[in-house]
Amino acid sequence: MTVTEALQKRRAIPSFDPTVTISREELERLIDLASLAPSSMNLQPWEILVCDTPEDKARLLAVAMNQKKVSEASAAIVVVCNLEFPDHAADEADSQIERGYTPADKRDGFITMAHGFKANPNIVRDEAIRSCNLWAMSFMLVAQEAGWETGPMGGFFPDKFAEEFGLPDSRYPILIITIGKANPSIKILERNFRYSAKDITHFGNW
Ligand SMILES: Cc1cc2nc3c(=O)[nH]c(=O)nc-3n(C[C@H](O)[C@H](O)[C@H](O)COP(=O)(O)O)c2cc1C
Numbered sequence: 001m002t003v004t005e006a007l008q009k010r011r012a013i014p015s016f017d018p019t020v021t022i023s024r025e026e027l028e029r030l031i032d033l034a035s036l037a038p039s040s041m042n043l044q045p046w047e048i049l050v051c052d053t054p055e056d057k058a059r060l061l062a063v064a065m066n067q068k069k070v071s072e073a074s075a076a077i078v079v080v081c082n083l084e085f086p087d088h089a090a091d092e093a094d095s096q097i098e099r100g101y102t103p104a105d106k107r108d109g110f111i112t113m114a115h116g117f118k119a120n121p122n123i124v125r126d127e128a129i130r131s132c133n134l135w136a137m138s139f140m141l142v143a144q145e146a147g148w149e150t151g152p153m154g155g156f157f158p159d160k161f162a163e164e165f166g167l168p169d170s171r172y173p174i175l176i177i178t179i180g181k182a183n184p185s186i187k188i189l190e191r192n193f194r195y196s197a198k199d200i201t202h203f204g205n206w
Pocket of ligand 1 (some may be wrong): 010011012013014067151152153154155156175191192
């Protein structure tokens with residue numbers, strides 16, 4: 001499947017076949033592929049919480065406005081921003097040095113620059129959400145290629161989710177992605193309209 005085909009085929013699935021399961025190995029394979037997504041300074045602010053048991057899906061359902069697809073899907077994964085992502089700078093600096101991107105004497109400077117994000121919590125959050133969104137789309141595309149179907153869902157209560165699943169204050173959940181196979185008894189309607197390039201594109205000036 002080409003990227004174009006994955007984009008054309010991906011739909012937000014309204015109802016899943018509850019008899020279909022997905023293995024943890026397959027989920028980890030898709031998560032590894034999605035983690036090839038770009039991120040600010042390659043600091044990879046994403047973490048993933050997986051609900052793939054009936055009990056955990058029921059807990060998620062309770063904080064996701066009772067959107068039934070959460071419990072029908074083979075799994076529901078939650079994309080969580082790690083707001084402490086500047087702390088990944090040491091790993092990134094070491095990797096850059098090992099691969100010859102950066103001389104070793106620039107290590108401390110890189111780490112200091114990354115920690116500069118922390119001066120402004122809004123920037124930390126914006127930057128984390130930007131990168132985590134790219135992760136989320138990458139996950140949906142690679143899942144599509146592997147024959148799965150998905151549904152992005154912002155309809156949940158972040159505070160209630162954090163409390164139910166024990167997230168610390170430094171973790172901010174942004175999106176649920178349901179994954180499975182569409183319920184065969186549901187008709188998926190034709191894709192809704194999109195604004196065209198002509199509608200949304202500005203060349204040079206606004
Ligand atoms: C950030 C975001 C939040 C969404 N939240 C929900 C949701 O809570 N429940 C739902 O049924 N669909 C949700 N959707 C799915 C959209 O309604 C769907 O993507 C859109 O209608 C376009 O349909 P398509 O993805 O099939 O092209 C969400 C999509 C995005 C990107």
